[in-house]
Amino acid sequence: MAEEGYKVVLNVYDLSNGLARQLSTSFLGKPIEAIWHTGVVVYGNEYFFGGGIQSLPAGTTPYGRPVRVVELGETHIPREVFEDYLRDISPRYTAETYRLMTHNCNNFSNEVAQFLVGAGIPDYILNLPNEVMSSPMGPLIMPMIQNLESTLRSNAAPMATQFVPTSASVSVSAPPMPPPQKKPNSAAGSSESKKQEEEKKSEAAAKVGDSLGGARGKVQEEVMREFAAIMASGTLRASEAAALAMRRVMERHGDATTMQQS
Structure with missing residues (x-):
């Protein structure tokens, strides 16, 4: 019998609460849609990187309601195997290794999504640091x-x-x-x-x-x-x-x- 499948989605949040869209052209010289934060939802929990790898029941994170929910696919990986994987990669995701531009919550979500469903998260989220750094500011x-x-x-x-x-x-x-x-x-x-x-x-x-x-x-x-x-x-x-x-x-x-x- 085939293993049970688990739906995998990406919760997408705007940490600026809309202000990036309104004011980015004035501050950066180019429009920025949002300041993205993401978490991967699977097995009824949301997994995200914030001072280390964290897990909370879906819908209870401190980031409020997501502005978008992106369906990533379905995984047949058992929860126990996934959480063993998280323990293996946890030394790479700590407060000491956090980098705002190159090793952040969205990079974590991308790696986790690739492990679960074999595909990453949308490029517009991963490319945000490059968008900011290529601005006049x-x-x-x-x-x-x-x-x-x-x-x-x-x-x-x-x-x-x-x-x-x-x-x-x-x-x-x-x-x-x-x-x-x-x-x-x-x-x-x-x-x-x-x-x-x-x-x-x-x-x-x-x-x-x-x-x-x-x-x-x-x-x-x-x-x-x-x-x-x-x-x-x-x-x-x-x-x-x-x-x-x-x-x-x-x-x-x-x-x-x-x-x-x-």
Whole structure:
């Protein structure tokens, strides 16, 4: 007689509660649909990676109601065999090995899905880190990500990340303005006038770049301060604290940032 089959589904959550879709273009310079978290549901339980491999009865995880439920297929692997497999891979899924960009809950779900049904989870979930890092803000948020990962491993409050200005956000002294001249009537005079107008536009663009660079650095530091304060309260896990810190800062700056982009 064939082994009994077990349905396998993927619960998909948006840790930003819709804010990523609303504000990602303003903060990252490109649209991001959501900040994905996933868990694999099988044998009546949901299995996920958060400070280690965890299992809770389906529908009772701290992430609330999933925004999507993706059917992955059916497995004939007995529960005992699956949980032996989880014990085997558990040394690779701990708080110390967690990496926000390369070794996170979605990577765990993908590996588990391949074991159970021979296929991974949707690419749009796995490709989220690449989407973020390929955005204009990607290089600026990498120091914050590295700081957060260090915090997850040491369980210490993070220091605010120092903002390193890019070439576009470095202030430069404006060149001295040429002395006023009489308006020429020749074609050469017209060319000189256009050149001066272009120089003024370049100076204005440099000032805008400096302002935006400083604003992004302040947002980054605010996120780290919020994260440190939430972790100090001892009421949330690091992954939840990180999502809440980002949400609070995005809510504070969303209107102003959207106006800047208009």
